[in-house]
Amino acid sequence: MMKKGAIIWIIIAIGLVVIGLIVPVSTKPADETRVIIDHTKNVYSSPACFDQAGLTNNLEETTFGYAIQIGYESESSCTETEYFGKRKPFLLAIFE
Template sequence: MKKGTIFWMILAAFLLVIGLVIPITVTVSGDTRVILDHTHKVYSAPACFDQADLTNNLEETTLKYALELDYVSESSCTQDQLQETKPFLIGIFQ
């Protein structure tokens, strides 16, 4: 084999190992869509809307706006949906 080929194989193997062991932090964007309940002053993630105990005084907006209003999450479901994740670097490419 040529030296150049061996170099690229070693580099690829090194990058693969790095991608498997380095975790990254993925934060929730302020532009994430949430549903506000103005009566209870809470917000809900769309995935949790069906099981949430909300009134009909609703508004669809962003997480940033909900936090500016000092609204709190409606349930642990919403907290789970909107929490930071720490996948490994290689997970980005899937």
């Protein structure tokens, strides 16, 4: 038979897992996430939004971390949604 203390810890652990799977958090892309930057407009675009972005031909493929480091902004709400609009359960977000 389990002791009361062990049962309490099991209940607490199960509660934390359930809360971690229910509570959504917004995630940001990893620094290694691929982006396309436009050096003329000083913006970055997600590859999924590239065709509708209206960028110039002064482009470079790089990482999200580098684009932020050099001070570039998101080119549109499409890129914002693609990279920042994703909400995931807390426990899944910490394993990314």
